[in-house]
Amino acid sequence: MNPLASQRPVAVIGAGAIGLSLASALARTGRPVTVCGGREPVHHIEVTEDGVAETWPVRHVSDPADIAGYTAAIVAVKAHQTAAVADWLRALAHPDATVLVAQNGVEQRERVLPYVGPAHVVPGVVYLNCERTSPGRVILRRAGALDVAVPDDPAGVALADELNTGRMRTAVEPDLKTVAWTKLLTNITANALTALTGRRADMMRDPEIERIARNIMAEAVQVGRADGAALTEAHVDRAVHWLQHVPPGSTTSMREDRLAGRPLEHDALTGAVVRAAERHGIDVPTNRFVLALLSAIEPTGVAA
Structure with missing residues (x-):
């Protein structure tokens, strides 16, 4: 690791679960953390793993000008919220900036490039x-x-x-397209089905739910192949196995958003599959059905 990097602050645009977890790893390396915007000021972050909590002080800013010149940022807002943080992203539009885009889906780079321009965009596939x-x-x-x-x-x-270095197990992948599509297989099933039912990820062990999940994934494998991802039917088996063995009580971001009455990011997940299917002339009836159901859910703004 570059020893000077630890002295440079990292901006966190989207201080939710993923953004703060990734920021905690950089905080362990000595990087100061700056939390950008949000409804409530955050002056400390606390990450609890296996019952053990670690805490770091952070700086909270409310003006994008405060991060002008920053050379590192984590973008962890939901995909559909990207345009809402455009001013924060534009503050990073210089060639010395590295922007980690920790969003679901397969369109991370394309989503932020219009705002960050010459910055180095690093799409991240996150499994936390x-x-x-x-x-x-x-x-x-x-x-x-x-x-x-x-x-x-x-x-x-x-x-x-x-x-x-900050204890976030990270791999460098020469074929990130295949990795991203592989992760998308789990997102379009677990996220969608937990949001539609309100149940936690344990539901994936139900045989009937597994059957539906396999249909969703099989369609996506066809689309991913056409889009250049090296997917096989074995990816479906591995994705199902992974989902059926996540830690007990695990939830999904889309389920939490549904319960809180917030907008859902189905367009970046199932919507991405349907858009790619249309580009390649592939029929994906199960994914279209799931997308229609998710699109019919209206945000209430009131936690359930």
Whole structure:
């Protein structure tokens, strides 16, 4: 790790469960953390894993000008919230900035490039299962042997080095497209089905739910192949196995958003599959059905 990197602050745009968990890894390396915007000021972040809590002081800012010149940022707002943080992203539009886009889906780079311009965009595929319990506080759960995957380019390699130093298990992947589509298989099933039913991820062990999940994934494998991802039917088996063995009580971000009455990010997940299917002339009836159901859910703004 570059010893000077630890002296440079990292901006967190989207101080939810994922953003704060990733920020905690960089805080362990000595980087000061700046939390950008939000309804409530956050002056400390607390991440609890296996019952053990760690706390770090952070700086909270409310003006994008406060992060002008920053060379590192984590973008962890939901995909559909990207345009709402455009001013924060534009503050990072310079060639010295590295922007980790920790969003679901397969369109991370395309989503932020219009705002960050010459910055180095690092799409991140995140496997953490974490839950924000209150502003600045997160319960972190890890599933499997990997927490984050980033592309095999200079910016990705440097960021992976830092994250690994901060105990965030990060892999550099030469074929991130396949990795992202593989992760999408789990998102379009677990996120969608938990949001539609209100149940936690344990539901994936139900045989009938597993059957539906396999249909959703099989369609997506066809689409992913057409889009250049090296997917096989074995990816479906591995995704189902992974989902059926996540830590007990695990939830999904879409389920939590549904229960809280917030907008859902189905367009970046199932919507991405349907859009790619249309580009390649592939019929995906199950995914279209799921997308229609999710699109019919109206935000209430009131927690359930």
